[in-house]
Amino acid sequence: MSVIDSVSLPRSLRLPRIDGLIQWIVPLAIIAIWQVASVTGFVPTRVLPAPSDVLMAGWKLLLSGELVRNIWVSFWRASIGFLIGGSIGFAFGLANGLSQLSAKLTDTTLQMVRNVPHLALIPLVILWFGIDESAKLFLVALGVFFPIYLNTLHGIRTVDPQLIEMGRIYGMTDGELFRRVIFPGALPSIFVGIRFALGIMWLTLIVAETIAASSGLGYMAMQAREFMLIDVVVLSILIYALLGKLADSASRVLERLTLSWHPAFQKR
Amino acid sequence: MQTAVRTSLPETELASRVNFAPHARIVREVQTSGLPLSIRGLRKSFGSNEVLRGIDLHIPAGQFVAIVGKSGCGKSTLLRLIAGLDKIDAGSISFGQDTQPKDIQPEDIRVMFQEPRLLPWARVLGNVEVGLGRDRTSADAHARAEKALAEVGLADKRDQWPSVLSGGQKQRVALGRALVSSPRVLAFDEPLGALDALTRISMQRLLERVWRDQGFTAILVTHDVAEAVALADRVLVIEEGASLMMSWFTRAGRASAARPSLRVWKARS
Numbered sequence A: 001m002s003v004i005d006s007v008s009l010p011r012s013l014r015l016p017r018i019d020g021l022i023q024w025i026v027p028l029a030i031i032a033i034w035q036v037a038s039v040t041g042f043v044p045t046r047v048l049p050a051p052s053d054v055l056m057a058g059w060k061l062l063l064s065g066e067l068v069r070n071i072w073v074s075f076w077r078a079s080i081g082f083l084i085g086g087s088i089g090f091a092f093g094l095a096n097g098l099s100q101l102s103a104k105l106t107d108t109t110l111q112m113v114r115n116v117p118h119l120a121l122i123p124l125v126i127l128w129f130g131i132d133e134s135a136k137l138f139l140v141a142l143g144v145f146f147p148i149y150l151n152t153l154h155g156i157r158t159v160d161p162q163l164i165e166m167g168r169i170y171g172m173t174d175g176e177l178f179r180r181v182i183f184p185g186a187l188p189s190i191f192v193g194i195r196f197a198l199g200i201m202w203l204t205l206i207v208a209e210t211i212a213a214s215s216g217l218g219y220m221a222m223q224a225r226e227f228m229l230i231d232v233v234v235l236s237i238l239i240y241a242l243l244g245k246l247a248d249s250a251s252r253v254l255e256r257l258t259l260s261w262h263p264a265f266q267k268r
Numbered sequence B: 001m002q003t004a005v006r007t008s009l010p011e012t013e014l015a016s017r018v019n020f021a022p023h024a025r026i027v028r029e030v031q032t033s034g035l036p037l038s039i040r041g042l043r044k045s046f047g048s049n050e051v052l053r054g055i056d057l058h059i060p061a062g063q064f065v066a067i068v069g070k071s072g073c074g075k076s077t078l079l080r081l082i083a084g085l086d087k088i089d090a091g092s093i094s095f096g097q098d099t100q101p102k103d104i105q106p107e108d109i110r111v112m113f114q115e116p117r118l119l120p121w122a123r124v125l126g127n128v129e130v131g132l133g134r135d136r137t138s139a140d141a142h143a144r145a146e147k148a149l150a151e152v153g154l155a156d157k158r159d160q161w162p163s164v165l166s167g168g169q170k171q172r173v174a175l176g177r178a179l180v181s182s183p184r185v186l187a188f189d190e191p192l193g194a195l196d197a198l199t200r201i202s203m204q205r206l207l208e209r210v211w212r213d214q215g216f217t218a219i220l221v222t223h224d225v226a227e228a229v230a231l232a233d234r235v236l237v238i239e240e241g242a243s244l245m246m247s248w249f250t251r252a253g254r255a256s257a258a259r260p261s262l263r264v265w266k267a268r269s
């Protein structure tokens, strides 16, 4: 205990659990200001409905079951697309990180494909798959593939060669070396890839559902636009934001659990 | 027992030890678990850069040898060859008696580097267990690792992550990992090079103690001549061009200022 510590505020005077709450201050403040601006007529409700109106619209959709169904459809597409693209990206990242031959064979091709914005493929994908589920899954998987591939590859390539040599000196087999040295060493980078991929996953899904879908959140928003239901449009956007935040938090929790050895995740 | 032999050798016997008189060797080998080591005509080049140009060296079992020399003269290269980490261009390195070369196990030879090379994602005890090699999965792995950790004075840190340890403590964990398989040859490549002066002194004491306790053959590469003199039975100097100039040092002579304790002559030129 330093002198500074002992003269600072006693525990009871500090705000309890402030760390967990502090991140919500700004979003809540924005909603409060928004509500006030709408109620006072500063912002016309044709442009932006009040948060309370959005909440009401959400409640109605919730009662009709439409909201849950659409969220579920979008969530399902996002997860399946992420799993497919993520596993393929991870597999290629592993292969190219561990094998020179594999890297020579596929890396250049993959780098070339990477330079095509995957959303530019939407017309082609519609021609191929129509507005079927597979169209959305394909696009999400393609979008998720690259950040996971690149970061897995980078993670494996940047594992400290001295640690790998240490593992070999101490008689680790290839399997042990991978499990105990290479994979844990690449994990922080893989998580960076996952966080990037989650962002791209939502972006791709919104665009795909807006353009070519008959269900899901993006479809709900487009339908609402046709009927001028601006509160439902805003609701869809907010739900996207919430789901995005949720996915990010989930990956952070996972990161905290698996990287507890990392100095950045240690409690002082 | 070992100390008694080292400190009580009369002057004449010292000289004979230096010349590898057979009886002196036998005396050491009875008491040590270390392996003797013979290097003959060892050569190593990297491309056109010939780093080692014919090294001849015999290290009796259980001896503590220090190798000093300017930076870049090939000390690490020599050590890596001894540890089997790089390929020999020409010449030979053999362990055990010349007449009956032994089949050595990988666990018999361990290296310690300047960097601790600990796995950041394994706890201290897990890092020490890595040193067991193929015995890692045996039932007594935990107990052996704990014993090695106690030997280097870090028993209370067993469940810590390496990132919270100081530089000296990390190096002690690395020493524990090297010791846990009870190696018969332990090679050190500037193991204390990155430590501050005070930590270095306590680490030197620790190295000397574990060497006395366990009796392995120790090969220490260092750029610090004082450290070499403080720890080793015998100091070797690698010169430009990698010919070996040999210096002899005896522990018995260290305490006495009256007689010259360091004798130097050129073995090869």
Ligand SMILES: Nc1ncnc2c1ncn2[C@@H]1O[C@H](COP(=O)(O)OP(=O)(O)O)[C@@H](O)[C@H]1O
Pocket (backbone or CB within 6 Å): B046, B049, B051, B069, B070, B071, B072, B073, B074, B075, B076, B077, B078
């Ligand atoms: N893997 C390598 N490839 C090429 N050159 C090397 C390699 N390892 C060492 N060398 C060269 O060999 C020489 C001796 O290096 P080293 O044994 O590390 O010296 P020291 O440990 O005595 O400082 C240096 O000139 C170094 O550049």
Ligand SMILES: [Mg+2]
Pocket (backbone or CB within 6 Å): B075, B076, B077, B189
């Ligand atoms: Mg060196």
